[in-house]
Amino acid sequence: MDSLLTFRSEFPILDRSTYLVSNSLGAMPRATADRLAEYAEVWATRGVRAWADAWWELPVRVGDVIAPLVGAAPNEIAMVANVSVAHAAVLSALDFSGGRDTVVMTALDFPSVRYAVEGMAARMGARVVVVPAAEDGLSVDEDALCAAIDDRTRLVAISHVLFRSAYVMDAARVVRHAHDAGALVMLDAYHSVGVLPVDVRALGCDFLAGGVLKWLCGGPGGCFLYAAPDVEARAGAPVRPALTGWQAHERPFAFEDAMSHAAGAWRWLSGTPSVPALYAALEGPRLVHAAGIAEVRAKSERQTARLIALADARGYPVHAPRDPARRGGTVAFDVPQGYEVAQELIARDIVIDYRPGAGIRVAPHFYTSDEELEAAVAAIDEILATGAWQRHAGRRAVVT
Template identity: 70%
Template sequence: MSDALLRFRERFPILETTNYLVSNSLGAMPRTVPERLAEYARTWAEEGVRAWGSAWWGMPLQVGDTIAPLIGAAEGEVAMVPNVTAAQALVLSALDFRGGRDTIVMTALDFPSVRYVTDALAEKFGARVVVVPSEDGVSIDEDAVIAAVDDRTALVAVSHVLFRSAYVLDAARIVKAAHDRGALVALDAFHSVGVLPVDVKASGADFLMGGVLKWLCGGPGGCFVYVAPRVRDALAPALAGWMGHARPFAFEDSMTPSPGIARWLGGTPAIPALYAAAEGPKIVREAGIERIREKSTRQTARLIALADERGYTVAAPRRPERRGGTVAFDVPHAYEVSRCLLEREIIVDYRPGAGIRIAPHFYTSDDELELAVAAIDEILASGAWQRHAGRSTVVT
């Protein structure tokens, strides 16, 4: 079948030499990124400290404006931050848990790093964390999330798409129920933005955080936070920095938060990461998120069918509207098989409890999916996986 999105393949050099099926972990690098990083180096070399005035100072908000259309936000509503863990900490530090609302609701399938910082700060702030369990290790019952929200809940902090299974939560339903009970909602959209449509206005989320690392093909170090205008100026993060000051170059002794989204900035950002961060989102916008979602739904359905034919346990939702961009299936000796695939330039990853994760993106051909599963067949049949038995690596 004809696939118009394959015309974008030429913009990603790694696709020339690999079968790249891991965009849920690290998106392919756009061909223009080296030029942008060279521009950063040239600007620093030629302008020195003057680069702050000519190019760098406004970048955290300028790159945020590039991402804003992909989440249904307006210009001036998105700021870049170092990572989603930091974004979660910013949100938590802006809340007051002393006035009767002392509870944070999360789920058992949220990304661990976000759980770590929430647990630690909750203890410091005198808050408590309520964790909604999963019955099957794949999904979260939204009714259970809603039932956990009461008049003590300050924040519901959940993932839009679960990282291990790619299960899609009905964010708008959770937000409405939380708001009805007087709670705020923070959505972790790292595994949704760039592979399925996201609309912060339609969902009603108070906060949304994500990053360009994965589906947006923007590289490490570029994450973003959206804060709804209705709460943006009413709150100020305690984890403040000079770039969030109303008068940063006055170097005043006390903090006066900047108006608007700028108050959510911290200290000096990693400028090289911001140079790289905008390139992928531009391509995703050009490709069109609706077209990307349509292709992703079709290709992930094909992966599930291939796994079913072989009797593998699939750790991904069957219903397309509940499925993000990743399919995980637990083949025999999954970790060892994943290492063999990497040796063959078939780039996937492995997660305990899920197995091999395969994540096609808009630049993936149908043939590449068939070839990857055929390679798994051959690795198992030949016993090639055995040379990795008993070994382990830090990065999986």
Template identity: 55%
Template sequence: MTPDQGATDPLLRWRGEFPILAETNYLISNSLGAAPAAAAGSLQDYHRTWATRGVRAWEETWWTMSAELGDRLAPLLGAGPGEVVFQPSVTIAHAVVLSGLEYRPARDGIVTDAMHFPSILYLLDGLRHEGARVRVVPSRDGIEVETSRLVEAIDERTAAVCLSHVLFKSSYVHEVEEIAAKARRVGALTVVDGYQAVGTIPVDVRALGVDVYIGGCLKWLCGGPGAAFVWVAPELRARLRPRLTGWMAHRSPFAFEPGLDRREDAWRFLHGTPSIPSLYAAAPGIEIVRRAEAEAIRAKSIRQTSRLVELADARGFPCTTPRDPGRRGGTVAIDVEHGYEVSRSLKALDILCDYRPGAGIRLSPHFYTRDDELEKAIDAVEEILRTGTWRAFAEGRSTVT
């Protein structure tokens, strides 16, 4: 870090915890958060436990990890102890929760929007075969989905409203409180995907008024793949009896009974054997983000994403991102010509970003990002376009992806 910025930005004290930042301008935490150095030791602990304790690891450590790590994460959601459990993916977590609903004519509707993450849209589309009526509210501009149109789509036949807290393409922050309030008035559940929220914006599930909040550690929580989580409002648990279930949801799993005697607590949303290595890998990132503090991370994110918008505007680069910082998450997308090829050119320069059709190049600073790295990224986009170096990637002369 530069000495001046290190003195004025206390969050940069965490920069040394992430080895890749020494050589890389890492602006892709919206896709994969940088790996903490401590994850190596955590994964070594996994191997050491397996190697020295063998099958005893289950009763001594592993069996309860999904819930214990959930307790470590819970403060980042405004949740309490015993309310969060881990899942192998956000899609599976949605499938578990939604399998607890019955789609009958009086209550068969699911409301979502066209900018929800496609994996969840595929899952919801599959529920049509179980009798669900899926209503997908379109976006007028490819950036946001108007709250009024979502609220209007929710009626007395709606069983569940499924939406992203922050849209993955545009970084638009949904007005979740207003949408959840309408769902609550008509007796529908609100199931929110917080993958692009937790770790970059403060989250309080009770203040939002949602019934289910799902997320993962892959992105802003710097925890790697295979570690997702689910919070279900405690008062709702008894109403949901997931059909997608397994032995970890049983009161006495080692009795190996043929019938399921379902637990009453958050474990009722567990199913098969968890991905234990993923839980080990996720723990250090959660701890760092907790210590960095959500409010401080959000303040820096607003400042740096606002700066990216300014830099893009100064060069005439179109932004497919909300202008209002309150409605913008941690990402700025710029939709320049030859965007995909430009994004590959940036990666070749060790400026890591990604490209999404309909959004453009997504740039995502995090709490460990220096201000000068924003300038360098936008300068590099301008230079790549000016010199035409993007053509090497369009013509297949480079193997960098």
């Protein structure tokens, strides 16, 4: 008996779709509609007084809801616009002079993060060293990554779980090596928080960013940024973001000319927050926490193993780690005419996604039944056997 299936009733889309794309956008909790209605009611009835009632503190209060899922304490997580902004804010807070002028990344980090980091680094006089993918194309050689970290490295900015292959990096090892070399570490945990246990204290990372969009079922516009309380001691200098705004000021309503950063999570805020996104972000993390991250992880390991077995039985190349300890929540496998097959699956309300070079990505979550996995792969068999994929031939759209 799968006790986690009791949560299915919390997600309306599961009544009408086989939803296997939580690695891209988690299913919306039923109660999120109530939270958004609450936002509208507060605005309609309280007007500008809503800021003092609740809105002003939401970016940190929502962070406190996420904190238990990453092992953080209250007032250690700030909600920001997106993960690119989170990385840009961290880079803007660091000193790249005095011989430490390097950011180390990998070729398999999410491109949006690479764009932000490389753009900021160029303007700050820093350089970016990119460690290539391993020969398998799925992983990064952690020996090579550690070898790239030296006495010129200020920041190591890497993914905890690689987005294309769901490969789980040994982040704790990288953090230890970086700290021994005098460098700081920022983890992009977008593809880990919500589907496997994450503990910022155990990992030892200096910064961690992620979002509620995917495994946390909180919708777009809600990214979280953690900064270790002792990061300034390791940095050897004040850590105060230049990418900032009035909400990060310790006296925001004094409207002073000079910036004076607030303490804790408040330091990482900027201008006026996206209040509707913060209301939407509340319910998903609460449900994941209620389900229990250890239980969510155990189910994910079992279901992704089943997907690999189903692909192997059909001879489909699998682009996911075989070792469950190194595998996140997604399995990608190539099938003939993969893009077209993916579009036909979506047309049948079997919701997956497709990535060039990876194939069809299937991402079960705690609310997914085993029968849905079997049915999805059976549908692929039928689409290929009947040629139903051909109705999508020649139709290349934006891959979401």
